[in-house]
Amino acid sequence: MLANLGALKRSQIVSMAIATLSEHDVRLQLRSWPEVEAYLQSCKGVIIPLGSTEQHGPTGAIGTDTLTAEAVAREVAQRSGVLVTPAQAFGMAEHHLGFAGTMSLQPSTLLAVMRDLVVSLARHGFERIYVINGHGGNIATSKAAFSEAYGRAAALGLPAAAGLRCKLANWFMAGPVMAKARQLYGDKEGHHATPSEIALTLHLHPGLAAKLRPLPDPGPPGPIAGPADFRRRHPDGRMGSDPSLASAAAGSILLELAATALTEDLKRFLQD
Numbered sequence: 001m002l003a004n005l006g007a008l009k010r011s012q013i014v015s016m017a018i019a020t021l022s023e024h025d026v027r028l029q030l031r032s033w034p035e036v037e038a039y040l041q042s043c044k045g046v047i048i049p050l051g052s053t054e055q056h057g058p059t060g061a062i063g064t065d066t067l068t069a070e071a072v073a074r075e076v077a078q079r080s081g082v083l084v085t086p087a088q089a090f091g092m093a094e095h096h097l098g099f100a101g102t103m104s105l106q107p108s109t110l111l112a113v114m115r116d117l118v119v120s121l122a123r124h125g126f127e128r129i130y131v132i133n134g135h136g137g138n139i140a141t142s143k144a145a146f147s148e149a150y151g152r153a154a155a156l157g158l159p160a161a162a163g164l165r166c167k168l169a170n171w172f173m174a175g176p177v178m179a180k181a182r183q184l185y186g187d188k189e190g191h192h193a194t195p196s197e198i199a200l201t202l203h204l205h206p207g208l209a210a211k212l213r214p215l216p217d218p219g220p221p222g223p224i225a226g227p228a229d230f231r232r233r234h235p236d237g238r239m240g241s242d243p244s245l246a247s248a249a250a251g252s253i254l255l256e257l258a259a260t261a262l263t264e265d266l267k268r269f270l271q272d
């Protein structure tokens with residue numbers, strides 16, 4: 001990325017060095033295509049943040065899963081120097097459709113979207129696709145999409161096909177994140193609208209704290225089928241969680257833990 005340093009004046013070098021630390025450098029949205037082409041000469045890795053737009057209980061932001069995945073992804077990108085794409089903000093949230101504001105892709109739609117995004121990147125020579133995910137409902141479909149992408153890339157005869165690898169990294173399931181959540185919230189972490197994910201949104205958008213209020217005991221988390229069953233079993237949208245325990249300070253700690261764990265994981269993945 002800093003290949004032509006010899007041609008630059010000292011003042012330009014200093015300003016570039018400062019810019020290197022900014023997130024603008026690692027956001028695909030802010031790069032030009034020649035810059036991406038140059039980047040590929042030294043790194044074949046790229047990060048895709050994957051979220052969901054779905055209800056997060058009576059006090060949580062609809063965008064929680066996308067906000068959190070994108071924040072972790074940008075932090076990992078800055079620490080690793082690996083490009084990060086725009087977030088895929090819509091996920092497989094069919095079971096949340098009983099609550100207003102949820103926007104879902106059916107599994108087959110998400111599968112096609114993720115497959116096409118991976119194949120687009122592979123066409124340019126990207127070989128290590130690292131998906132940082134914020135929503136459990138995306139896991140099965142993303143893995144199926146990777147399988148289709150490998151087949152499609154090979155069928156198209158893409159030079160990157162032989163070396164193409166995709167990995168799903170669920171930030172909320174990173175060992176240190178789960179351990180911290182257990183320590184902070186115990187069994188009030190629950191399965192959905194968890195205080196740990198809500199804490200991260202409070203760190204990112206402090207104004208969201210105004211929505212928090214004490215909530216009744218959510219009852220135990222349980223299996224759910226479709227949207228009507230979810231609403232019947234968990235009428236306020238939470239699943240075994242107490243998001244009122246969330247704080248921005250805890251969110252900052254969880255972001256640090258997630259970014260550290262996933263940056264290490266990404267480095268191993270790039271070397272594989």
Ligand code: NI
Nearest residue numbers: 064065193197
């Ligand atoms: Ni969530």
